[in-house]
Amino acid sequence: MLKRVKTLRFLRNEVVLITGGSSGIGKALALEAARRGAIVVVVARNKARLHAVAQRCLILSGRPAFAYQLDVTDPDTIDQVLSRIQHEVGGIDVLINSAGLGEFTAVARQKFNSMAEMTHINLLALMYISRCVAKQMMDQGYGAIINLASLAGKIPTPNSAVYSATKAGVIQFDNVLRMEVADYGVQVLTVNPGPISTAFWRADRSGSYRAHLPKWMFIQPNELARRIWDNVGYKTREINVPAYVACLGWLYQVIPGLGDWAIKKFFDFQQDKKDL
Structure with a gap:
């Protein structure tokens, strides 16, 4: 069983399913998996982008690549797509949940619909897809589930309460699923990156959140993708990138009062009551 898991380190001819695979980190993960010889399956809502990614994967790997349109908020569609993958591609060896949504605004101004959508995509859909694929992997006796959480799940920042809550939920879900x-013989790997340089930041419409983050803090998606694949098939529990993530998360738990003060200073945060 352990020997079979170790073969995932090489990815060659392994079936890799990636949610949110049409853009951003999901796309970077798909292309890097293809470079390593995997059979890549990407799912997302944008059909045209999906097929473009799958075509690129086919060229890079020389192996079949597949694209399935999927709205992860619909459990019935999830069941149908996973069934199609099982019959048309085969058993899933590696699952990566990278689909995600963010909105950066103060809680008092956030609407219920945006709260619900973030919770559904970032947490509920991730849990359900992980649950479905975990059952298959347990039956086959090996596999790897990689879930994209975030630095935000460990260290709170102003205007990201709901997003941070969903990512903290992912971390704790993985901690239990791992056990x-x-x-x-199934590895569960949680990835907690800091800000990634992708189109995700369009969610910060005002640009004020990103403006407080120095350029050196942003991670390139290709670099993160390589780091993730380099840890599949090992006993790695978490990837915290940059390295200071784990340290800062620990410090915040030990001295949260000081952490709150430092974070508010860093973001120059002062709630304007007139805007509420």
Whole structure:
């Protein structure tokens, strides 16, 4: 069982399913997996972008690549697409949940619909897809589930309460899932990156959130993709990038009062009551 998991380190001919695979980190992960010889399956809502990514993967890997349109907020569609993948591609060896949504605004101004959508995409859909694929991997006796959480799940920042809550939920979900599937030869890897240089930041419409972050803090998606694939098939529990993430997260838990003060100073945060 352990020997079979180790073969995932090389990815050659392994079936890799990536949600949110049409752009951003999901696309970078798909292309890097293809370079390593994987059979890549990408799912997302944008059909045209999906097929473009799959075509690129086919060229890079010389192996079949597949694209399935999927709205991760619809559990019935998830079931149907996973069934199609099982019959048309084969068993899933590696699952990466990278689909995500963010909106950066103060809680008091956030609408219920945006709260619900973030929670559904970032957390509920991730949990359900992980659950479905975990059952298959437990039956086959090996596999890897990689879930994209965030630095925000460990260190709070102003105007990101709901987003941070969903990512903290991913971290704790993975901590429990990891224990439940470990004896079946399934790796669960949680990825907690800092800000990634992708179109995700369009969610920060005012640009004020990103403006407080220095350029050196942003991670390139290709670099993160390589780091993730380099840890699949090992006993790695978490990837915290940049390295200071784990340290700052620990410090915040030990001295949260000082952490709150430092974060508010860093973001120059002062709530304007007139805007509420």
